[in-house]
Amino acid sequence: MKQTDRPVRIVVAQPSVPVAGVDVRAALRRLGAGVDLEVVADAQICIDLCAAGEVDLVVVDYALAVHCERILKELRGDGPPVVVAIRDASDDVALDVFRRGASDCVALARDGEEALPVVALEQIRRFRAARDRGAAERRIRHLEQYNENIIQNMNSALLVVDMDGHITFCNPPAGKILGEDPKALRGRAVWAWFSSDEEEVSLLARTLSTGVSYKGAERIVIRSDGTPVPVGISCSPFFDSAGEKIGAVTIFQDLTEVKQLQSQVLQTEKMASIGQLAAGVAHEINNPMGFIHANLFQMAEYLTDLRQVWGRVDDLLQVVRSGDLETIQAAGDALAGVMREVDLAYVVSDFGKAIRESQEGSERIRHIVQDLRDFSHHDSSEHVLADVNQCLDSTATIVWPMMKQIVVLDKDYEDLQTIVCYPMQIKQVFMNLLVNAYQSIEAKVGESGETGKVWLRTRQRDDGVVVEVTDTGVGIPASHIDRIFDPFFTTKKVGSGTGLGLSTSFGIVKRHGGSLTVDSKEGEGTTFRVFLPVEAEFDGD
């Protein structure tokens, strides 16, 4: 852009045979070799050269007459300055060329040839200075517009407040999140949207009072219509050019969609796990259903048997009143006969057994359905105190029917302190780990009839609880171990895994302030270790 660096370029328009005493070109040669002189005799060529740019000055011999007029007319107000050279200046001629737009006029015979280079240089200097000033102004205007465009078009909301928390600037996305016209926000106190309650002084208030910056915190903004909007927010103090703190700048994004998406991913992943388990659960329900169903039919038969016996008992009671010993004897024999026939002792004892077994079976179904209902629940928004052993065990109950053919399960639970958590999410983590353990063993033993082993171990530590899920499956190759928690990383064949199980689990455990780690040896097995702190701090609560 620095045009001053390029050589000076002057277009000289004069007749191909200069009039005696007026040789503009010769006069300008005094400027030295650094000046690029281009001589033309035609107005159109001169105008074209100027239009192509980078011409600093046009010097026209007045003797070119109509060409001279045309050049003055075309270049007037737009393009390089035009100096007209004349032989003998009458004031009339000079005035005329000035009127027509010439920047200067030099009379060679009167002013001497030396005058022309001086005038030319002065015109070039003025022209270049004006052009540079114009360029600088254009650059500043461009920058201002550019910055303005950034602020207006950025996706994030930008808000500037003064030391009292009054809004001094805000862009359209900020207006959108706060539910107001951005222009109407200027001068209003920001606390209407960013609450500064006693319990949790807003980040903005803290930045204003202490000058500390905050990055990427999750908070709630209350829109003008009262809707709470989850936002990711950063705040920093705002200094003027003298370095004095005059307020705060805050940038925030609406996280509503992100939150919904996160919750959808969690739900999708959970449903995928449930899909895998549905068959197993059906089996676990079909078994008790099978024997309850069969028992009911048998109990109906037992009842028929008992009615038969009761019929004979009734007969006996009738004849007892008659007092006839023989008749009583006969009725007694008939009763004994029926009792033998229906195997009464067996029926009575087995009736009770059938009832107990069926009760136990229906209790088992109730339990499964309850576990399943717990599991398919959408996240409750509350974190609660929960027993991690219970979370682990009820999850294991759901997964067990799927694994039992090839897995021996070993449970080693220590008494655990209850912890603050989202139990459904924690169960989802356990489910993922158990399903992984099962699939890893399945990949190893296949249809060989061999079994693998899964250990569930829980331990109480001073600062929290540890749950380990260890399997004797195929293990994880060292080359994969750094990637297993990455979203969509999967080695399972298409359709059997979303690649989200472990990354989702990792996210859940992390949100609980805990950790999920892995130890694995290819070919020997894997241990996943979940640590959950007793008192987790949840983001955004």
Next chain:
Amino acid sequence: METELLCAQPTLLVVDDEERILSALRRTLRREGYRIVTSESVHEALEILDARPVDLILSDQKMPGMSGLQFLEEAAKRCPDAARMLITGWTEEIPAEKLEELGICGLITKPWDDARLKEVLRQACDAVWPVANARVGTASAGSGR
């Protein structure tokens, strides 16, 4: 005399890791005239078959250590004349060709229909009982020598 009486009854081996199922099947088949032997483990069931042949085998599909299909395949080696049937609460499809290939003559789903269960067993028994009778006959002839 008791032995003779037992020999006159077809023997049914029922294998299921679920004790309650065994109990309910016993109840259901109480008056069907089978001598019923039950086992909760495939390994124990194979030992039973090693010790003596049976006429009918009804096995659950999903069991620890071995699937019902695998067990019935093993059982056929030990007791080739027995009619073998599968009972399953699992929802996965077991293709008919697979059953045919393994010579399995019946598939019952849990929860089962009592009448159908009895019918399947009766038909299977009718098919093998003469063979079993003949075998029992030979055995008696042998012991009578």
